[in-house]
Amino acid sequence: MEKLAIIDMGSNSIRFVVLQINDNKSYSFLYQEKESIRLGQGLTQTGELSDAGMERAMKCLKVYKHIMEVMEIQNCIAVATAAVRNASNGDEFLKRIYAETGVAMTVITGEREAYLGYLGVINTIAMKDFLLFDLGGASVELTLVQEGEPVHSVSIPIGAVTVTEKFNLQGNVDAIALQDCLKFVRKKLLAADWIKNLRLPLVGIGGTARTFAKMDQRTTNYELTKVHNYILPAEHFDALYTEITTRTSANRKKIPGLSSERADLIVAGAAVIKTLFDTAGSPELVVSGCGLREGLFFEYYTSYFHLPAPRFDDILKFSIRNFVGTLGGIVNESHCQQVTHTAGLLFDQLKDLHGYGERERLYLTTAAQLHDVGKIINFYDHARHSAFMIGHAPLYGLTQREQLIVSFIAGFHHGISRKTLRAYRYANMVTAEDWAMVRKLSTFLALAEASDITYEQVVQDIHVTTAENVAVAVITTAPGVAYNAADYEMNQLTKQFKKEFGISLLLVWK
């Protein structure tokens, strides 16, 4: 077991997380704190970190150091970004931090900051081509990602705090100041002329992007409160941008989802993102809750286990394994593997009947791997608890909507009535067609689970021949094992099969 603390000191806030890497290679968060220290306040005017800002930072760092001592953590990665990088007294401040707390904080370059943000995103969002921005208090990092690789990256010293100060955008918005600001931001951003007309989605890291997700979720009555991987279409962004820049300061504070401490900085932040949208011609913004800190962690983790690169080949697979690994053995792994295998066989063999593709197969196999996790809450009704857990677990590689679909498939497989599941929270986040798919796929999952009722991997292979009114499934069993219990259990589900697929299911064992 290994514990690791990460401190990330920006111009606006300082963050502290503690992670644990378990013996089975899974990792989990142990602790998190965030404080709004506004270290970069006044930097635009003076070029220096202010005494007040440094005091606020120091106070926080002493607490974090103390917590590390209490938690007996030796490992700490501490980085400072744009505020310290750009301030003339930045180095001096880092020396003072080391002298007073023993925390060896290093300032990272804008390029490295961009790269770490990229690592945080590429390992937690399944996208390959996008324009990534990490908008902080004193800088914005831009990275063009193509086929999963960072092909251009740059750090530009404009951020939510610095731009706010430069154009006096606190309080009521002066229309002329805003125009000047937009012009200025556009000029600065065009230093990276490769962003022009990319027509790729934006992926956004940082408090401004997260706030836009929250505001849009409140506007659209989105039922989940998860920010990571939330998709904000350009039109939604534009509507929010108009609200933010035309309301009085007092009214702006009333926008649902906008916290009072962000209400001043949001105008400048919105201007930067607006300019990115317009310049790159992006259709949407995908908000990332993971960034620099996660990038640092993934770098550490992959190096700790001597992996060839700081990227996981299959982020969904990795996050499923990680999640199951943190549950302490409640899930019988060989059973889940067998259920996944059998569900996949049924899906493939009955493809003519359902017509679904690779993506739907992934929903099914993901649900199969996780269908038993709810047992950690309560063995009774565990399918339903699995659904809740899958919907909220840190799984990466699915959209939020897809993650819910997977959760429904798992929740439905014990034959929860349609009525009950529709009453489930978040149920109206998916369409009627999605529900039909969920019912079909959960029938496969139920059959697959029934086939492994004895936990001994009876089913080796399945071949289905479909006639007009019946699907004949010839099941090859492992040599020497009894299949009567599996046969009995599976036959309990033939009525459900007929209801969902319109034809009968006949099981033949050999």
Place this chain on the structure above:
Amino acid sequence: MEKLAIIDMGSNSIRFVVLQINDNKSYSFLYQEKESIRLGQGLTQTGELSDAGMERAMKCLKVYKHIMEVMEIQNCIAVATAAVRNASNGDEFLKRIYAETGVAMTVITGEREAYLGYLGVINTIAMKDFLLFDLGGASVELTLVQEGEPVHSVSIPIGAVTVTEKFNLQGNVDAIALQDCLKFVRKKLLAADWIKNLRLPLVGIGGTARTFAKMDQRTTNYELTKVHNYILPAEHFDALYTEITTRTSANRKKIPGLSSERADLIVAGAAVIKTLFDTAGSPELVVSGCGLREGLFFEYYTSYFHLPAPRFDDILKFSIRNFVGTLGGIVNESHCQQVTHTAGLLFDQLKDLHGYGERERLYLTTAAQLHDVGKIINFYDHARHSAFMIGHAPLYGLTQREQLIVSFIAGFHHGISRKTLRAYRYANMVTAEDWAMVRKLSTFLALAEASDITYEQVVQDIHVTTAENVAVAVITTAPGVAYNAADYEMNQLTKQFKKEFGISLLLVWK
């Protein structure tokens, strides 16, 4: 680590569970199967177990034995109840079971059956005085429990299956047959004349009682689906009884919550419970999902750890510890203990301000002990996940409504907005006054958690002096520890405190 299988063969169904006792003394379920074998079918007429019934039982037992082999379980407690007990060929059948499967099943007496049911209930429902019944297929066990002790108990050989057969209550109900049946049941039950006019609540074990809970939940649109500890008032029972006994057989099957395999047996079962209600003059039926099997398990568990009695002194405390114990160390125990301690101090010291009693204090301290369990789902938003888990975990000693209140206190303590929490599923199961209490108690929990932000148990004691507009909390700290972080975090909550309690909170550290 120890694994234990329990098999319980009744007249109607056979059940198989596997439990695991972990090294930290916590236990959890690993497996469960149930099969409707109707072993007692025809017993009333012939006095014997039928060949068909024995075949069905045998088939099941072979599968269970096989599963035990696959799961490498040596420990198995297997018991048979009334059907085998009353059949002339019962002993012979048990010998055959042993010969063909190696499962050493023993028949238990009616008294022992009653006692085991009592153990299952007394360890999972916080009641002290009640009339317990365990209504099976071929017998009903009655136990009078006073001050937590069984003072009378008896097994009477009438059950849902045998009474159904005797009075031909399958299909449409003949009014005269039903009257005859009620007369017969009453005469039989009055063998235990101590049940007359007890005016105590009924506690019911068995499929009939569980089915009544399900039917009532559907009728009242109850939002939880949990059967254990569900309270059914006498009037609700009477209304359902009328539905059951006056509908045609076809219409009876349509009663929501009544499964088709139970639709025939429910009439006789309802007649037995109706007679118990009337004879004992009971105001309500509390349904228990735990009975014989849990009784066997608690007997085994307490003997395994050399506890003085097969009963836990404090079932809530035990079940909390057990639940946390199954979560594999995700919860920092000393932190949770400290938060619980501090929340309790705040509650006690501010009693004049809130006026709540011991029961509300228990809600708060229970929420405090469990406020971090949601971290196992996802560190982010974990207060909300804790709420879900607490609402569905196998916690004993609270009513279902109380368990929800505790879950809300935990869910609310990270400052989830009132609006969000009201939108939470099950939110309308508690009253407006309950909500006001939840908000107040969760403010204590939030303050207590803030006080342990450094995880080093800063707060030792608190003394509050309340003036007209301010509560001055003098906090004694552990010697030599710094309290500034705790002070800072707690002061973030003074606004919330003022909102909930109407006066200011002033913290003084010494």
